[in-house]
Amino acid sequence: MPKIAILLILLLFLGCESKKDLSLGIEGYVPPKTSCKIIQNARSDGQNYIYTFLPTGLQNIQGFNDFDTFQYENGKIVSAFHASNKNAMIYFGYDSKGLLSKITFEGKDSQGRFFSYPTTITRNNIDKIDKLILTWPTFDGKVETKFTYDINGNIRTISAFLDYEWKTILENTEYDDKTSPYKNQDLGQILSYYMIYSILSGGNNFTYYINTNNVKASTVYEGTKKITYAFDYVYNTNGYPTEMSYTKTTNNRPTQFYEKFSYDCDK
Incomplete structure (x- = not known):
């Protein structure tokens, strides 16, 4: 040869x-990555959310104070309510692309007076949340916020218009390369209003609701107070976090917390 x-x-x-x-x-x-759908999120502060899905989509959240049951029309979540509160409903609106653009709480207060608290959402050219205007009874009027992202679609900063000027209220400075618990789920979009409320009212970082990856380090600015976070994760074989432990440091005083996540993964 x-x-x-x-x-x-x-x-x-x-x-x-x-x-x-x-x-x-x-x-x-x-x-190839397997898609996983979150079914439980338990936190060391005692909060424990259990998500129930039907073939049509998310049906219930057990443990969430604002609402626990969803209603659908033409395959879209259009409203929600809490089984223990018959005096309030939550309505969801969508833009021309079918993306969530409005969340409105309506009902009657304890004195029988009607209330309506809308949250409006606008999006950028890659369909990420660009601005979110939150109206809530504990706030004086409405709070306008805006978002910036890194190249992977993770929230880099959130700013709010407070005291007649724009202020950074959250900054994420480091991410891992794994999949966040709520990635690509309607549930995370629905809870985006709660993410903003939690930053402003408790200095909490729940940006995992709409991030691509998992944040490793961040800072929350609550008035004159600066709160830093450092996160560590344990992952399942599909690259989703099953445990998140983190240190929250306020005024040089560190406190340890954790969260646990459970999933239903495609076979």
């Missing part, structure tokens, strides 16, 4: 071996 033919056979054989090595997990091979 000519030498050139032998050389070609050897090169072909080595090429096949190289591809086989990649498929066995050598650096450079990226296995």
Whole structure:
């Protein structure tokens, strides 16, 4: 056999071996990811949310104070209510692309007076939340917020118009490369108003509701107070966090917290 033919056979054989090595997990091979749907989120502060899904979509949230049951029309969540409060309803509106653009709490207070508290959402050119205007009874009027993102679609900063000027209220400075618990789920979009409320009212960072990855370090600015966070994670085999432990430091006083996540993953 000519030498050139032998050389070609050897090169072909080595090429096949190289591809086989990649498929066995050598650096450079990226296995396909499995999609996981969050079904429980338990926090060390005592909050425990259990999410129930039907084939049509999310049906119930157990443990959430604002609402626990969803109603659908034409495959879209259009309203929600809490089983223990028959005097209030929550309505959801959508833009021309079918993306959530309005959340309105309506009902009667304890004295029988009607109330309506709308949250409006606008989006940027990649359909991420650009601005969120929150109206809530504990706030004096409405609070307008705006968002910036990193290249991966993670929230970099959230600013709020407070005391007649724009102020940064949250800054995420580091992320991992794994999948966040609520990624690509309508549930996270629905809870975006609660994310803003929790920053302003408790200095909490719940940006995992709409992030792509998991935040590793962040700062929340609550008035003159600066709160820093450092996060660590344990992941499942699909790359989703099952445990999140973090240190929340306020006025140089660190406090330890944790959250746990459970999922229903595609087989």
